[in-house]
Amino acid sequence: DTAVSQTPKYLVTQMGNDKSIKCEQNLGHDTMYWYKQDSKKFLKIMFSYNNKELIINETVPNRFSPKSPDKAHLNLHINSLELGDSAVYFCASSQGGKETQYFGPGTRLLVL
């Protein structure tokens, strides 16, 4: 069974479009995260949710809006996509904020 899953795995879209990435974890964790990994492999946290509440909101454009319908899901909606949004987006989860994070396989977003 996949512990942290993301859909879609690949996403190719045009500038200006709106898209969503979904994440689900079946580990029973209470904390979930979104990370962005750029072309140089630099990994930067975007958001963190604990029990459906937003804990961390890094300096991310307002075009990015996370939504956590329940503890097992954390979705990421992106409005008006820009070329610079092209990256790999990783979802992760943990039990508590400083414990081991388990990562999903990533969503490779390419904005044309």
Next chain:
Amino acid sequence: AQSVTQLGSHVSVSEGALVLLRCNYSSSVPPYLFWYVQYPNQGLQLLLKYTTGATLVKGINGFEAEFKKSETSFHLTKPSAHMSDAAEYFCAVAPNNFNKFYFGSGTKLNVKP
């Protein structure tokens, strides 16, 4: 502020040679420390972690790391490299008081036959 420095964005070793990947952190108190590995086109996978207790931590695939408080370091080692170890390795720090991980910039390990 927390930060993580990984010295060397690329490290190349021969198969069978010692692997040493360096990680230094800045923190006023000892944080939790982690090493993750990322194989091509995959997510990150935990190799090992240090929380408290014994400063030499053993992980999966023969890797180990030693927490040295005086040097604020958490270097990753493996006595003998395998071809399958070729991947990107990330050091991460979790401070004790809030929900955040700081990742280093990563070190790409290349293993030569």
